Amino acid sequence: MLRPVIALAAFGLETRRASVAELFTYPLIFAACLLSFAHGANDVANAVGPLAAIVTAVTTGGIAAKAEVPFWVMGVGAIGISLGLALFGPKLIRTVGAEITKLDRARAFCVALSAAITVIAASALGLPVSSTHIAVGAIFGVGFLREFRSNRTNNNLHSNDSPTTLSKKKQRKAKKRKLVRRQHLITIVSAWLITVPAAAALAMAFCLGLDYFMQHSG
Incomplete structure (x- = not known):
């Protein structure tokens, strides 16, 4: 069913990767x-x-x-x-x-x-x-x-x-x-390794802060 559509779209394209990529x-x-x-x-x-x-x-x-x-x-x-x-x-x-x-x-x-x-x-x-x-x-x-x-x-x-x-x-x-690009590879992998424990540490800090505030607010 898609073959006629693809054939029509490919009509006139050169046999190069850049041309095929247009499909x-x-x-x-x-x-x-x-x-x-x-x-x-x-x-x-x-x-x-x-x-x-x-x-x-x-x-x-x-x-x-x-x-x-x-x-x-x-x-x-x-x-x-x-x-x-x-x-x-x-x-x-x-x-x-x-x-x-x-x-x-x-x-x-x-x-x-x-x-x-x-x-x-x-x-x-x-x-x-x-x-x-x-x-x-x-x-x-x-x-x-x-x-x-x-x-x-x-x-x-x-x-x-x-x-x-x-x-x-x-x-x-x-x-x-x-x-x-190795620079982006290292940066992204480092971000994956850092963000999860960083978010956990921030959540713990916020939770402790809220607990302290609620205990001493009265």
Whole structure:
């Protein structure tokens, strides 16, 4: 059913990767929408979960085993994620989309689709995950695959060349071509390792502060 549509879209395109990547415009839009849906199903739910628990405790006067989620609570989450995207999203989008590795439409489609499937599967299992971390992991996967293929191709091309054909410096450069920026890799992995214990420490500090305030407020 899709073959005539693809054939029509591919008509007149050159047999180059850049031209073929143009076919992934609409699939990429679909995958991005699916990833946005997955983000709302998991990350936003993680954010409004504590608020829903507080609302349930206030309205029922106790802690319920299962908290009800009013519609306005989900609305607060939607507004919050929209404001966060508008205020702080552009910098993160640039980092994830362009500064880790080079992405064309085909590679971006693979990243968005794999991240969306992973997040939706985690949501179906009731696992709280970060769609940002998963998307970054998918980008690393695509980037390291590009790097592996590029280095293997270069090694095959230069394996039969004599030392007079290629200098040792060029041979080392060809063998060590890196298509994933290591600086961002180290920064992101460090952030993953630091943010969880940092959030736990802050939560403990806030909790202790509130307990102290409530005990001495009377």
